Amino acid sequence: MKVLVVGSGGREHAICWKLAQSPRVTQLFCAPGNGGIAQTAQCVDVKAADVDGMVRWAKEHAMDFVVVAPDDPLALGMVDALEAAGIPAFGPRKNAAVIEASKAFSKELMKKYHIPTARYETFTDLDQALAYIEAQGAPIVVKADGLALGKGVVVAATVDEARTAAREMMADKKFGASGSTVVIEECMTGPEVTVLAFADGERVCAMPASQDHKRAYDGNRGPNTGGMGAISPPPQYTPEIAARCMDEIFLPTIRALKAEGRPFHGVIYFGLMLTPEGPKVVEYNARFGDPECQAVLSLLDSDLMDIFTACREGKLDSVDIRWRDQAACCLVLASGGYPLDYKKGCPISGLEEVGRSAMVFHAGTRLDESGGYLTNGGRVLGVTALGDTLEQAIGRAYAAAKPIAFTDMHFRRDIGRAF
Numbered sequence: 001m002k003v004l005v006v007g008s009g010g011r012e013h014a015i016c017w018k019l020a021q022s023p024r025v026t027q028l029f030c031a032p033g034n035g036g037i038a039q040t041a042q043c044v045d046v047k048a049a050d051v052d053g054m055v056r057w058a059k060e061h062a063m064d065f066v067v068v069a070p071d072d073p074l075a076l077g078m079v080d081a082l083e084a085a086g087i088p089a090f091g092p093r094k095n096a097a098v099i100e101a102s103k104a105f106s107k108e109l110m111k112k113y114h115i116p117t118a119r120y121e122t123f124t125d126l127d128q129a130l131a132y133i134e135a136q137g138a139p140i141v142v143k144a145d146g147l148a149l150g151k152g153v154v155v156a157a158t159v160d161e162a163r164t165a166a167r168e169m170m171a172d173k174k175f176g177a178s179g180s181t182v183v184i185e186e187c188m189t190g191p192e193v194t195v196l197a198f199a200d201g202e203r204v205c206a207m208p209a210s211q212d213h214k215r216a217y218d219g220n221r222g223p224n225t226g227g228m229g230a231i232s233p234p235p236q237y238t239p240e241i242a243a244r245c246m247d248e249i250f251l252p253t254i255r256a257l258k259a260e261g262r263p264f265h266g267v268i269y270f271g272l273m274l275t276p277e278g279p280k281v282v283e284y285n286a287r288f289g290d291p292e293c294q295a296v297l298s299l300l301d302s303d304l305m306d307i308f309t310a311c312r313e314g315k316l317d318s319v320d321i322r323w324r325d326q327a328a329c330c331l332v333l334a335s336g337g338y339p340l341d342y343k344k345g346c347p348i349s350g351l352e353e354v355g356r357s358a359m360v361f362h363a364g365t366r367l368d369e370s371g372g373y374l375t376n377g378g379r380v381l382g383v384t385a386l387g388d389t390l391e392q393a394i395g396r397a398y399a400a401a402k403p404i405a406f407t408d409m410h411f412r413r414d415i416g417r418a419f
Contacts, residue, residue, distance in 0.1 A: 036362020
């Protein structure tokens with residue numbers, strides 16, 4: 001099969017790495033890809049959100065299957081457009097991807113179908129939002145309704161901080177149109193975990209749980225990022241909690257979407273808070289999380305192409321999905337200044353010294369004329385290692401990262417130990 005993966009980050013590198021192991025995949029392409037992905041797949045110069053351009057390229061080059069990985073093209077309906085052109089595609093259609101594209105929609109869905117989540121209100125008027133914040137007090141959570149690169153959520157410790165967040169989203173348009181509507185909700189407490197799951201419209205198969213580290217600096221301090229590292233599985237997610245999540249959250253969500261005429265085929269991301277009252281949904285995403293994908297796919301011991309095909313065809317019960325009885329850690333090496341301003345074009349050294357103890361997934365790199373790697377983004381690399389225990393996986397990831405260097409590189413030193 002000729003397979004095209006849409007996207008350019010560490011998540012897409014992990015997907016390409018796993019698909020390349022499938023005997024069914026004879027040619028692999030990635031649009032637009034990055035420097036590291038170019039070692040596994042042929043990179044194509046089409047932007048990930050260019051729906052028409054992507055469909056045109058896929059048709060011209062007779063792709064047998066397309067994997068749409070990022071949130072923006074899913075929300076724009078790339079899967080719908082590919083399928084309409086006769087090209088099988090993996091990922092939810094636009095009317096199901098709205099579960100991530102609109103937080104207001106997802107909160108209303110949970111309310112209607114009694115899926116546990118935080119109490120909330122939705123606002124399109126800034127003055128009403130400010131009055132609600134004043135009445136509720138803090139801590140309180142302010143969320144931009146639409147897509148915001150994983151940065152549209154503010155957990156405000158004070159009323160002033162919450163008011164500032166609402167103004168920045170609604171009046172200052174910090175996230176553009178995504179902040180025209182905001183969701184303001186109670187601040188839940190407890191460990192936060194992620195469960196990614198394959199879904200085929202009716203059935204759902206949960207992957208090993210993971211735990212992302214969103215804050216930029218050690219001790220969960222600093223601004224939110226796209227993710228500074230992930231572990232899988234987190235110790236707090238017990239088999240008892242997993243069973244409860246399947247019964248109270250995962251299956252009810254898939255059934256709710258089907259009942260609404262929005263069957264979900266693809267990977268659904270359940271962001272969960274393990275509160276004293278039980279697990280509750282923090283957010284949904286309509287695709288693999290990043291860097292959770294890198295950690296979790298490293299544990300997959302089955303053919304990913306078979307799983308993708310089964311999800312699209314509604315046959316998830318026909319594939320044998322196996323996982324390694326190990327733990328994984330993904331450590332993100334980021335550019336200095338990220339998630340704010342940072343430089344690009346810095347040479348990366350030490351990659352050849354990593355050896356076989358870890359996999360390095362490229363998130364923001366490009367190749368220079370001599371074949372070396374340069375930084376080309378905020379999150380640059382995801383050093384991912386396995387171990388028989390979580391501590392062993394964490395230790396191996398940090399050890400593998402030691403020889404890697406680029407100007408102003410920074411990373412958290414407490415991945416897997418901060419909760």
